[in-house]
Amino acid sequence: MSPVKVVICGAAGGIGQPLSLLLKQSDLIAHLALLGVVTASGIAADLSHINTKCKVTGHGKDQIDEALQGAHTVVIPAGVPRKPGMTRDDLFKLNAGIVRDLAEGIAKNCPKAFVLVISNPVNSTVPIVCQVLKSHGVFNPSKVFGISTLDVVRASSFVSEVNPAIDPSTRVTVVGGHSGVTIVPLLSQLPNNFVDSLSRDQLDALTHRIQYGGDEVVKAKKGAGSATLSMAYAGARFTLGLLQATVAGKTGVVESAYVHLDADKENTAAFKAKTGLDYFALDVEFGREGVSRILKLPKVSRYEQALLDAAIPELKTNIAKGAAFITDSVAHWPEARL
Numbered sequence: 001m002s003p004v005k006v007v008i009c010g011a012a013g014g015i016g017q018p019l020s021l022l023l024k025q026s027d028l029i030a031h032l033a034l035l036g037v038v039t040a041s042g043i044a045a046d047l048s049h050i051n052t053k054c055k056v057t058g059h060g061k062d063q064i065d066e067a068l069q070g071a072h073t074v075v076i077p078a079g080v081p082r083k084p085g086m087t088r089d090d091l092f093k094l095n096a097g098i099v100r101d102l103a104e105g106i107a108k109n110c111p112k113a114f115v116l117v118i119s120n121p122v123n124s125t126v127p128i129v130c131q132v133l134k135s136h137g138v139f140n141p142s143k144v145f146g147i148s149t150l151d152v153v154r155a156s157s158f159v160s161e162v163n164p165a166i167d168p169s170t171r172v173t174v175v176g177g178h179s180g181v182t183i184v185p186l187l188s189q190l191p192n193n194f195v196d197s198l199s200r201d202q203l204d205a206l207t208h209r210i211q212y213g214g215d216e217v218v219k220a221k222k223g224a225g226s227a228t229l230s231m232a233y234a235g236a237r238f239t240l241g242l243l244q245a246t247v248a249g250k251t252g253v254v255e256s257a258y259v260h261l262d263a264d265k266e267n268t269a270a271f272k273a274k275t276g277l278d279y280f281a282l283d284v285e286f287g288r289e290g291v292s293r294i295l296k297l298p299k300v301s302r303y304e305q306a307l308l309d310a311a312i313p314e315l316k317t318n319i320a321k322g323a324a325f326i327t328d329s330v331a332h333w334p335e336a337r338l
């Protein structure tokens with residue numbers, strides 16, 4: 001097992017800094033390259049004093065090539081966060097171009113890297129990354145992930161608050177996408193008939209809290225951004241889980257991820273045919289090459305089917321918007337960029 005290079009794009013930001021701190025502690029990472037807009041050299045100097053083996057370097061946007069070259073994994077929390085009253089889709093105008101340009105850099109400098117997207121709106125930014133990589137002929141659906149782990153982390157916390165007998169480490173299955181109605185918690189999967197212990201009002205309230213947990217933080221931060229620390233925790237959990245499988249060869253690591261369903265055609269063909277969706281968040285088992293298996297959608301309750309029915313059209317719109325942005329960008333790119 002040789003430790004690898006991991007790049008954080010947007011490392012000076014609210015998520016980027018604590019995420020870098022958490023990753024600096026991993027033996028699986030030899031080199032943490034921190035990419036900022038002007039530079040991330042201050043953050044890199046600070047982190048480099050921590051006495052773990054991992055080397056840390058800082059880079060500005062004009063050094064994107066050197067930052068990305070040789071990357072095994074690229075994590076993208078670059079972009080603008082929400083303010084109260086905004087939806088994640090309101091961020092599209094600003095963040096779509098940022099993510100597109102980073103994906104271009106990845107296609108050029110580290111086309112085989114695993115790409116982990118945090119920047120919102122995730123439902124659209126993941127299709128943006130995939131389309132850019134496709135336009136360069138380097139797309140591998142098993143290597144691009146939208147990190148939806150925060151929805152699972154929140155669901156576990158909120159379930160445990162409702163019933164303190166349930167340990168907060170208990171995994172809750174959350175599928176769909178990463179915004180409002182597209183976040184679909186499958187509470188019927190919890191053991192001991194947890195869901196039957198809830199009144200309809202309690203079930204509605206818990207479901208709504210999981211779907212709109214991000215808004216809770218945006219409101220509490222009063223204009224100073226969205227979730228950063230809980231996202232850094234979720235992002236580190238996802239990244240380290242993936243590294244354990246891809247670098248250390250650990251089997252059985254499962255996390256929820258928003259992925260292109262072609263990453264496991266066998267397990268998703270029926271779902272894709274039924275819904276017409278190309279992207280969806282499901283539990284994913286990691287292997288050496290990224291996605292080793294996408295776990296099938298479990299049998300859902302009637303209540304959960306109604307949530308899925310509401311999520312699917314919204315997801316289709318979000319996915320089409322991301323894909324169209326790249327079709328349009330490519331049409332306007334000068335010959336030299338293709």
Ligand SMILES: NC(=O)c1ccc[n+]([C@@H]2O[C@H](COP(=O)([O-])OP(=O)(O)OC[C@H]3O[C@@H](n4cnc5c(N)ncnc54)[C@H](O)[C@@H]3O)[C@@H](O)[C@H]2O)c1
Nearest residue numbers: 010012013014015036037078079080081118119120150231
């Ligand atoms: N997936 C999730 O569950 C989840 C959770 C929380 C936040 N987010 C999203 O993550 C993003 C970042 O949130 P934040 O709170 O860290 O924001 P932030 O503004 O604190 O940090 C973003 C950083 O990205 C940098 N940046 C912008 N363009 C860049 C580029 N081209 N290259 C390198 N760096 C660049 C900015 O300078 C800034 O330092 C937002 O879009 C937010 O909505 C997603």
Ligand SMILES: O=C(O)C[C@H](O)C(=O)O
Nearest residue numbers: 082088120214215226227
């Ligand atoms: O809510 C946001 O805008 C940030 C993030 O997607 C979250 O779920 O906390």
